[in-house]
Amino acid sequence: xxxxxxxxxxxxxxxxxxxxxxxxxxxxxxxxxxxxxxxxxxxxxxxxxxxxxxxxxxxxxxxxxxxxxxxxxxxxxxxxxxxxxxxxxxxxxxxxxxxxxxxxxxxxxxxxxxxxxxxxxxxxxxxxxxxxxxxxxxxxxxxxxxxxxxxxxxxxxxxxxxxxxxxxxxxxxxxxxxxxxxxxxxxxxxxxxxxxxxxxxxxxxxxxxxxxxxxxxxxxxxxxxxxxxxxxxxxxxxxxxxxxxxxxxxxxxxxxxxxxxxxxxxxxxxxxxxxxxxxxxxxxxxxxxxxxxxxxxxxxxxxxxxxxxxxxxxxxxxxxxxxxxxxxxxxxxxxxxxxxxxxxxxxxxxxxxxxxxxxxxxxxxxxxxxxxxxxxxxxxxxxxxxxxxxxxxxxxxxxxxxxxxxxxxxxxxxxxxxxxxxxxxxxxxxxxxxxxxxxxxxxxxxxxxxxxxxxxxxxxxxxxx
Numbered sequence: 001x002x003x004x005x006x007x008x009x010x011x012x013x014x015x016x017x018x019x020x021x022x023x024x025x026x027x028x029x030x031x032x033x034x035x036x037x038x039x040x041x042x043x044x045x046x047x048x049x050x051x052x053x054x055x056x057x058x059x060x061x062x063x064x065x066x067x068x069x070x071x072x073x074x075x076x077x078x079x080x081x082x083x084x085x086x087x088x089x090x091x092x093x094x095x096x097x098x099x100x101x102x103x104x105x106x107x108x109x110x111x112x113x114x115x116x117x118x119x120x121x122x123x124x125x126x127x128x129x130x131x132x133x134x135x136x137x138x139x140x141x142x143x144x145x146x147x148x149x150x151x152x153x154x155x156x157x158x159x160x161x162x163x164x165x166x167x168x169x170x171x172x173x174x175x176x177x178x179x180x181x182x183x184x185x186x187x188x189x190x191x192x193x194x195x196x197x198x199x200x201x202x203x204x205x206x207x208x209x210x211x212x213x214x215x216x217x218x219x220x221x222x223x224x225x226x227x228x229x230x231x232x233x234x235x236x237x238x239x240x241x242x243x244x245x246x247x248x249x250x251x252x253x254x255x256x257x258x259x260x261x262x263x264x265x266x267x268x269x270x271x272x273x274x275x276x277x278x279x280x281x282x283x284x285x286x287x288x289x290x291x292x293x294x295x296x297x298x299x300x301x302x303x304x305x306x307x308x309x310x311x312x313x314x315x316x317x318x319x320x321x322x323x324x325x326x327x328x329x330x331x332x333x334x335x336x337x338x339x340x341x342x343x344x345x346x347x348x349x350x351x352x353x354x355x356x357x358x359x360x361x362x363x364x365x366x367x368x369x370x371x372x373x374x375x376x377x378x379x380x381x382x383x384x385x386x387x388x389x390x391x392x393x394x395x396x397x398x399x400x401x402x403x404x405x406x407x408x409x410x411x412x413x414x415x416x417x418x419x420x421x422x423x424x425x426x427x428x429x430x431x432x433x434x435x436x437x438x439x440x441x442x443x444x445x446x447x448x449x450x451x452x453x454x455x456x457x458x459x460x461x462x463x464x465x
Contacts, residue, residue: 060406063434066424067408069217069251069281069379073429078334081327082286088326090126099326102333109336110293113257114266114275122267123300124293126279126329128321130250131170133276133292135320136304137246138174140274140294141209143301144244154205162202162243163211164194165413166218168250171211180208187416192219192371196227200235209244209273214265215252218412219372219423220355220379222252226264229271244273244299250290251377253277258345259352260376273299279328282348284335284428289328347428351378354435355426361439365446371421381421390453391446393420399445405438 033039033051062072074082085099093100107124116122127133138161146156160181163171167184175182183202185194193216203210210232212225225247232243247253247265254277256263266272272295279289294300305318339347355374359382362368367388371381384393397409412419426435 061404063429064404065406066426066430066438067406069278069425069427070287071280071284072427074284074286074331075338078285078331078338081334082331083327085327085330086325090324090326090329091322096326099329103329106291106329106332106336107293110277110291111267114253114293116267116293116295118296121296122293123297123318124291125319126324126332127276127290127292127319128324129280129288130168130248130276130278130290131173132320133278133290134168134170134246134248134250135174135178136292136318137248137274137276137294138171138180138209138211139178140300140304141244141246142178142180143304144273144299145206145208147301158206159208160204160206161209161211162199162207164213164216164223166193166216167211167213168217168248171248181206183207184413186414187412189416192216192412192416193221193223194228196224196231199228199231203232203235203241203243205239205241207241207243209246212245212247212265213252214247214249214256215377215379219381219421220374220377220425221372222256222260222263222265222376225266225272226269229269232271243271245269245271247272247275249275249277251278251281251379254279254282254344255348255352255377258341258348267295279332279335282351282427283332284339284344284347285328285331289332348378351426351428351430354378354430354432355380355424358424358426358435358439362442365439365443367450368446371419374426378426379423381423383419383421391449393422395449396422396442396445399449400441403441403445405441407442 033043033047062068065072088096088099090096090099090103103126106126107122108119110124111119111122125136127136141161142159145159149156158181159179160183161171161175162183162185165184165186172182174180185198185202187193188198191198194212199210210228212223212228214222214225216223225245229245232245236242249256249265253266253275256265266275274292274294276290276292277283279285279291280287283289283291300318336344352374355378359370359373359380362382363370367385368382369385371383372379374380384391393409397407400407407422407424409420409422411417412421
C-alpha cells in the first residue's frame, strides 16, 4: 500500500519512506525498467535474469503440454553437452570438424535405420527442424521435375504437389513460398488421411511428387506408404509418368522402425526418394533439430548443393539456413549412442503403451469416443459422441487448461469440418503418475461441465380443471 503523507511529516522523511524497499517486493528501480523499449542504460545481470525468469513463470508447464510432439525432457548429461556446445556454429565446419563428423554419423545411422539399399550413397543433413527438412525435400522434387521436363522440351511453369488435406502447415508454406500448386486430397467421413484409392485422380504430368505422412498431426495415424507407392506404380504403367514419393516422417520415422518393423514405408520402397524427420520429437532432443535424407545423388540435384570456402576449408551446404547451433547435433549423437536401438525401442514402446492405456480409459468416460487409439504414433484423437448437448471439445480444452493441462481442440478440414476433436500426445517424461492425474482431471472436468450445463426440464403444465 502507498505510504500516506501527513501534514506533520517533512517532505524529505516522506520521500525516504516512499522509496524504501518493502520486504517481499522488488526494488523501485526494478519496477521502473521498461519492457517494451530498449533501456537507456545497462542493468545488473542478476536483476534482469530475475525479471525474465519471473515473467517466464507465467508460461505453461512444458511437461503438461499434451499438444506438442516436441521433446520436453532430456537427461542431465544431454543438457550439459548442449550447454557446453551452445556457442558452436555448425556452419563453421573447418573449426568444428568433430561436430561435422557427428552429423555425418547420425545421417549414416538414419540411412541404415531406414533401410537404404546403399547407405554410403545416401545424402543427408541436419536442419533447424522438420519444416526446413520438408522444404528441402520439396525443392529437390521440384528441381528434379524441372530438369526432366526441360530435357524433354516441355513446359515447367505449372508444378503441383499431391498430398492429403491433413499435412502439416510446413507443406502449405512450401507450396506458397516456392510457387507449387498444392493439390490436397480431401478427407472423408471415417478417412482422415491420404490413401491409395484417393490419390491418382489428382496426379498428372505436372506432379512433382506425392507427400505421404508417417504420423498425421491431426490424429497420429500412419498413411499407407507402400500402398500409395503401388498405386503410383500402376499410374506409371498406365501413363508413363514417374512420380516420386517423399515421406514426411516428422514423428513416425523415429517410432515405426522400433515398434513396427514389418511396416513398409522407407527406402525399402524404390519410389521413396527422400525422408524427413524431427530429431526434436521422438529423437529425444530439445527443439529445434530436423533431418533430411535422400536415397542417393540422383534424388538430390547437384545444383542445390553449394560449396562454401570462406570459413576455412571447403564444405558442401544444402540447407535453407546457414548458421545453425551445433549443440543439437551433439545431443542427437548422444541420444543415439546413449540409447541404441533397444533403448529407443523401449522409450517408444513406453510412450505407445501409455497412449493406448489413456485411450482405453478415455473410451470409458462418457460422452467421449475415440477417433484413433494410439496404436501407431503415441498420440490419439477423441471427440464427443454425436448428439452430445451442452458442451464442446473447446469447452473441455479450456477447462483442462485451467488445471494446467494444454489439451488442444480443433476442427478437421472441410468437408469434415463437422468433426471437432481433442488430441493427446505422449512423449518421454509423461509418467504413469502424470497420466493418472490427467485422467482424473479429465473425468472431473467433464463431470463438472455436464452438471453445470444441464438444461432444466420445462415445468409441467397445470392440471386441467
